[in-house]
Amino acid sequence: MSDDPGSAGHWEDVYRERDPDQVSWFQQRPRPSLDLILQAVGDRRAGVIDVGGGASPLAARLVEAGFADVTVLDVSGRALAAARRAAETASGAAAEAVTWVRADLLTWQPTRTWAVWHDRAVFHFLTDPADRATYLAALRQATEPGAIVVLGTFAADGPTHCSGLPVTRWTAEELAAELGDAFVLLDSRRHRHRTPAGSVQPFTWITARRI
Ligand SMILES: C[S@@+](CC[C@H](N)C(=O)[O-])C[C@H]1O[C@@H](n2cnc3c(N)ncnc32)[C@H](O)[C@@H]1O
Numbered sequence: 001m002s003d004d005p006g007s008a009g010h011w012e013d014v015y016r017e018r019d020p021d022q023v024s025w026f027q028q029r030p031r032p033s034l035d036l037i038l039q040a041v042g043d044r045r046a047g048v049i050d051v052g053g054g055a056s057p058l059a060a061r062l063v064e065a066g067f068a069d070v071t072v073l074d075v076s077g078r079a080l081a082a083a084r085r086a087a088e089t090a091s092g093a094a095a096e097a098v099t100w101v102r103a104d105l106l107t108w109q110p111t112r113t114w115a116v117w118h119d120r121a122v123f124h125f126l127t128d129p130a131d132r133a134t135y136l137a138a139l140r141q142a143t144e145p146g147a148i149v150v151l152g153t154f155a156a157d158g159p160t161h162c163s164g165l166p167v168t169r170w171t172a173e174e175l176a177a178e179l180g181d182a183f184v185l186l187d188s189r190r191h192r193h194r195t196p197a198g199s200v201q202p203f204t205w206i207t208a209r210r211i
Pocket residue numbers: 011025026027051052053054055056073074075076079103104105106119120121122125162
């Protein structure tokens with residue numbers, strides 16, 4: 001892991017105050033993320049990056065599915081440490097297969113490219129159009145034509161806030177338009193996430209390919 005991502009405060013506090021299975025976005029099984037990645041990507045040699053992956057079990061499940069080049073990037077070192085412990089406990093292959101990167105997406109300089117970019121519940125925190133432009137620049141820098149983007153945000157009728165922060169809410173058409181002409185929409189769907197407290201949060205999911 002790299003050392004100091006600059007602005008980790010809010011998220012480090014979140015993961016300090018609550019165990020990974022107590023946060024509202026917790027999932028035992030990473031759905032529909034895993035299904036969408038497996039549907040879009042046949043080649044297990046494909047490099048996958050989970051941006052804002054937090055303590056999600058997605059990396060561990062990808063390794064179990066045969067992926068050997070998985071990167072998890074998050075601004076919270078605490079979340080990454082929890083995910084790493086769980087992944088390496090679940091699978092001996094995780095130590096080799098997963099790279100853990102502590103970085104702020106908005107200042108991160110990718111040093112390689114990935115075939116798959118996955119984001120569940122990070123993009124929707126970018127309420128400032130300038131930050132979304134920075135995110136999209138990082139996405140373009142970290143991928144090449146042919147790359148798959150799997151993106152999940154709160155839906156248009158989803159929550160207005162998460163973790164004490166305001167969020168933006170999206171339809172599939174709006175997300176596709178935000179990605180721009182360099183991406184073609186392959187799939188869109190709605191998913192109802194049930195939080196550990198029992199409430200339901202509607203998500204919009206899209207899969208797109210960079211052209
Ligand atoms: C709602 S959580 C979702 C975590 C994970 N994707 C999941 O589905 O379980 C948002 C995550 O994004 C991370 N995050 C927020 N802003 C970030 C940024 N600018 N750069 C990197 N990570 C960020 C947080 O630390 C947190 O782990």
